Amino acid sequence: MATKRQLKKAIKRTCGYLAGECIISQQFILGIDKEKLDDAIFEVADLQYDTVRAVSFSFDKTPKSFNSALEYNKARRSYLRKHIKTLQTNSTRV
Numbered sequence: 199m200a201t202k203r204q205l206k207k208a209i210k211r212t213c214g215y216l217a218g219e220c221i222i223s224q225q226f227i228l229g230i231d232k233e234k235l236d237d238a239i240f241e242v243a244d245l246q247y248d249t250v251r252a253v254s255f256s257f258d259k260t261p262k263s264f265n266s267a268l269e270y271n272k273a274r275r276s277y278l279r280k281h282i283k284t285l286q287t288n289s290t291r292v
Contacts, residue, residue, distance in 0.1 A: 202253055202254070213246035213249075221235075223235060224236075252285075253285070255281045257277050
């Protein structure tokens with residue numbers, strides 16, 4: 199299974215290649231609608247942003263928010279497990 203870092207890099211690389219293909223097509227294919235390709239490039243950028251954001255998650259509490267380090271670690275693990283399950287469920291739908 200890929201790490202979050204590898205997944206984010208793959209998303210950025212794929213979206214970058216796709217946007218690059220649109221730019222190359224825009225410059226070298228005659229008769230192509232440049233406005234539609236501009237829109238496609240912006241859609242790819244939005245897709246990249248949304249997808250990377252969906253992969254990223256962080257525990258928004260600090261150890262000081264809890265009475266002990268044990269409670270903090272327990273809450274953090276529970277939070278991460280919940281979000282990992284959500285990611286796995288969403289990825290199986292694709």
